[in-house]
Amino acid sequence: MSTNTPEKQGLGPVSDLVDLGTGEISREIFVNEEIFRREMEHLFPRAWLFVGHASQVPNPGDYFSSQMGSDPVLLTRDDKGEIHVLLNSCRHRGMRVCRYDEGNTMQFTCPYHAWSYSIDGALVETPGDLHGVPQMKAAYDNKLRKKQWGLVHCPNIHVYKGLVFANWDPEAPSFEEYVGDFHWWLDNLADAFDGTEGATEVFRGVLKWRIKSNWKFVSENFLGDTYHGASTHASVEAVGIGPGGKGKRRHGERQDQGGFSKGRMKTSFRLGHGASDNLAYEVPYPEFAEPEMEEYFAAAWQKRAEKLRAEDRPLGGRGPATLFPNMSFAAGFPRSILVAHPISPTETEVWRWFIVDKDAPEFVREWLRHYYMRYGGPAGMTEQDDMENWDYATQASLGVVARRYPYNYQQGLGQELPSDLDRAVHSHHAIAGEVNARAFYRRWAEFTDNLSWPELEELAKTDDRATAVAPDALPEIGRREEDN
Template identity: 50%
Template sequence: MKKSIDELVDVDVEGVVAREIFVDDELFEQELEHVFGRAWLFVGHVGLVPEPNDYFQSRMGTDPVILTRDKAGEIHVLLNTCTHRGMKLCRSDQGNTRTFTCPYHGWSFSTDGRLVDRPGELYNVPGYDTHYHSELDKKKWGLISVPRVEIYKGTVWASWDEEAPPLLDYLGDMRLYLDYALDYRDGRPGGAEVIGGVQKWRVQANWKMIPENFIGDLYHDVSHRSVDAVGIGPSGKGRRDSFGNRITLCFPEHGHGVIGQLPFHEEYDGVSGNWGENPEVQEYYRKVHESRVERLGDDMRVAMSVGTIFPSMSFHGRQPRTIAWVHPISATETEMWRIFLVDEDAPEVVKDEARRYYMRYSGPGGLTESDDMENWAYATRASKGWRSRQLFFNYQMGLGHARPVPELDNAVENGEFNEENARAFYRRWAQFMKASSWKEIPMPESEHTR
């Protein structure tokens, strides 16, 4: 007999999560509807479709979608499957076109407002007059549009569920930590651009292991001691330059979490030794830091190194400065994508130095990511057997010791080493899995006052 979700996830009393949720095919299919069919999902960045008629092929759960910019500059997300016989319409990673034509039977769908009333509407059907006797309702057979799409500082988010709360409510005050990754380094809002395209690779692991790793697991640093010893950081030591004191902080009612710093009002003076292998780049960041200090004054601000927005988007805010998002393939396989960010007005020497650092840190060839992939893959493989899948993963570290953060709504801090962030993630997962609609998923109030 299958266990209930409450039996599989008991993070509040016992602090455990059943291995079953990382390997079970039935639960995986349920996730696609209850989690990926309802949550706000990161689908890309406007920088991937900078010009009218540009498109970028992305995914939402296991569904392929097209992120496209129409002739008027508006962003749309369309289900990437022909409504006639299901053929995948767009098979190039990205490009530029006004019309998506199915290679199977030739149905064409347009995003051009001069040709159709809505983006993705069926425009041309071979034999429309002769074979269909002009009776086919083209407006009924257009591409499926994702009903909820929002853009936040260049990031594009979408949800299949029309009842999903507004994106800013969904993010809560986690938005402030996302801002740290998306804002200019000198404190101006926005300004992050994508450099170097998109890295894509597959991992023989359950998708949840990856955002869990990023949400606040400092305890696994033992895995990266060899990388620290090699010194891949931009100053030739460790994995990254010093960041000051780090804590784990999460938003239990949202399922998000970060490794970073509590809100503060005076900028941390720790940039003098950063990017030390390139004096020109080091000088640039020193000046940027000075501008940040002057611009922000004593305003409240936050800083972070890495975090996760439930369910599947993770990001580094500082070094490296990236967005990673995962696409489930099966219960035991995941495709991971990553884009790299830098200030759009940074000098080319700064962008090039960042690109080189990102490559040696992240992705299938990155030294840090290689460590992580080995952990995820072997943990999944070792949990698939008849006996091992009856066991539980232990998430008891720091259970019952979370402390509220007065400056942030619905946030708690958990010290440096703690598993509260992971408990928040799986608690939220359980809420989504048990709910029959968004009305049954708890959502805290959000005032957007900051």
């Protein structure tokens, strides 16, 4: 691979740069302009992307400005309460019709020439359609076919327990097909701590910040890179900011439950998604110093355990995890969603939302909000150190010589463990194991090389990794062992 650089040979399919047999991935995919262009062209407009949370637009007319790959969009709610995703660009001369982050309006009027678009179904057939055109008679002799010139309407929207996803491609598979069995992680994210379905909302305020990193470092980090914690987060571990306070584990996990490592095999999906744990990894909510917190979470855990066991569902699967390609999240502590918006091969805008139970009492809400802020985002004591790594990994991979040498993704190569989940495997080890990243980049290459939907579907019909491993390896998964 070291001589097969795009500069020398012209850029072929990106799958040539992802060698799953040897576990080597070319640095080009993290820095190359042409590869970035292909991602924008072939991956992002065909993937299901997280756009925002329904609780950000609770009322008719509410909107939230978001981004899908290279394109700005508006997440809106119409007069009937339906959610829409509209391209935020005027059809006349392309002006961004809305430059606000959020607000409420039934009409977006372009400042340039005042074409106005309505999201009121009483005025237009489809919310987002062109409604007002200045000098309609003089300019267009009343012949402009307004129905054809509405804001571009994203054809596929799926609201999953309040999480709003969108996909530009009318041919794309349904959200359920795209997500597969990975939905259990989304359920844990969107359901309340006591298991009540979809009973969550986001705190107002999305952290947004720029980093000089390739967007895939971010996705990969949450996809199942539990290997980085000990080094990257050594300082925050030493200081101790978790629920249990100083001297406790980062997430305050109960010491008698195996803690943050044993049994925590990762889960990797053929569809590209990955999680840093598995459904059988049942670790109760953390220990809290405050009685109000202890009470709320003990009751929530018990209620959830009863509910899920009655449904024959295991209690694990709270992440961190990444929904292919760029939505990362965790359903634990903190409970949060991150989207890595690509700007260029070496620039990314990161957005972070924080999630809370709708019915959480004020004390719990406030405690969590403070914890989230000291943990995540650019001011967060944990996340600060991640950005340092992603930025300088990107920068130090730009060199001509550096680009000749691939990254190493060999942890647990060929040692995947089978899974009960559809088209999924588990890592051989709780901390080590890069099976998730290998699957992510395989799927990434398939999309970025613009394989057709039938081809993409065919390739992911079975998980060749799952059939390659012996089923008797299964008992290791999720088993709680004594902590070392």
